Amino acid sequence: MKRLVRVLRRIFVVLVVIWLVITGASLTYNFATRERAEPPPGLRFVQTADLQTRYDSWGTTGSPIVLVHGAAESVESWSALVPVLARTHRVYAYDITGYGYSERKAPYTIEHLAAQLLGFLDAMKLTKPVLVGHSLGAGVVAEAALEQPEKVGGIMFLDGDGLPIPGGGPPRAVVNTLIVDPYRTSALRLVLGSDTLIRNIYNDACASKCAPLTHDEVQVWTRPFRQQGAEKALWQMVGRDIPAVQPDRLALLKTSPVAKSVLFGALDNQGGSAEQTATRVGAPPPTILPNQGHLTQISAPTEVAAAIEELVARS
Structure with a gap:
């Protein structure tokens, strides 16, 4: 029994030493990397509801299109698609609060993110734009269309179904x-x-x-x-579900007059089911791009732009 106690005591001491070493190393590393990066020069901001929102715009003619990025993305995520769309449209993109360079302000709920988007439409004085939501952005444009459909010409679910992640995240x-x-x-x-x-x-x-x-x-x-x-x-x-629209509420889009479109990469393993999304929201059969993943706006901008043009024509 005494031998067991000694062994356990030694194990405890070793674990404490390891914890102290790891904690010390972590604190030292955090101190050494404490400097924050400066934002890039020349960023543009506009007041949207309760937030200072960073945005950019391209094109001078044609109907408006607003691009809403996904989690861990920013305005820069649209850099491949924008030149194609801006040939014939006025194109806008902004940073969702919590990401990019917009003001960060909780709560990071789907309602708050939709309020930012609707505030952006008001601030930019956009009349019935088409809203393209990628991944997380699909839920944002869906919620905005549900709350104020009169402000929206059409919405696209781009590599995103707008729903909570199945099973949710860890508690x-x-x-x-x-x-x-x-x-x-x-x-x-x-x-x-x-x-x-x-x-x-x-x-x-x-x-x-x-x-x-x-x-x-x-x-x-x-x-x-x-x-x-x-x-x-x-x-x-962290620890909260990705902001999304509950299934019963999302299904209300089926009777909405807002035009809908669904586009997924065939190899997308993050966005959900294109076919089920189209059925749920009352959209035409989805466009599924072969050999494309979750970032189709980067790898297949011409094809994505063509699908957006089709949605514009219906809106």
Whole structure:
């Protein structure tokens, strides 16, 4: 019995030493990486409801199109699609609160995100634009169309079904217990500082159909997460479900006069079911692009633009 007690005591001491070493290393790393990145110069902002929203616009003629990005994305995520659309349309894109360079303000709910979008339409004085929502953005444009359909000409579900993630995420209490500082901050900064990890995440979302990211392009994707307040906003979102529309509410779109369209990459493993989405919201049969992943607006901009043009014609 005494021998067992001694063994357990030694194990406890070893574990405490390991914990102290890891914690010390984490605190040191966090201190060394405490500097925040500056926003890029020349950003444009507009007041939308209760937020200062970063946005950009392109094109001078044609009907308006508003692009709403997904989780961990920003205005820059539309860089391949915008030149195609802007030939014949006025195109707008903005950063969802919690991501990009817009003001970060909780709660990060689907209602708050839709209020930002509707506020953007008012601020830019847009008349019945087509709203294109990618991934998380699909839920945002759906909620906006449900709340104020008179302001919307049409909506596209682009690689997103607008619904909560099946099964939800891990319970918030568990996440807050296991993912704590200083370790979560160290983990996040290690990921953001690794070109290899970012490229792997990007390639998976693209189903390896996008051009490889250069170091500078990796910086474009990660820079928003190195802004002042970005980590706090991320931790406020961690442990909560991705903002989405509940199935019964989403189904109300079936009787809405707003024109609907659904487009998915055939290899998309993140956005849900294109066929079920079209049926649920009363859209025509979906467009499914072969050999494309979750970022079709990057890897197949011409095809995506053609589908948006078809939606514009119906709206």
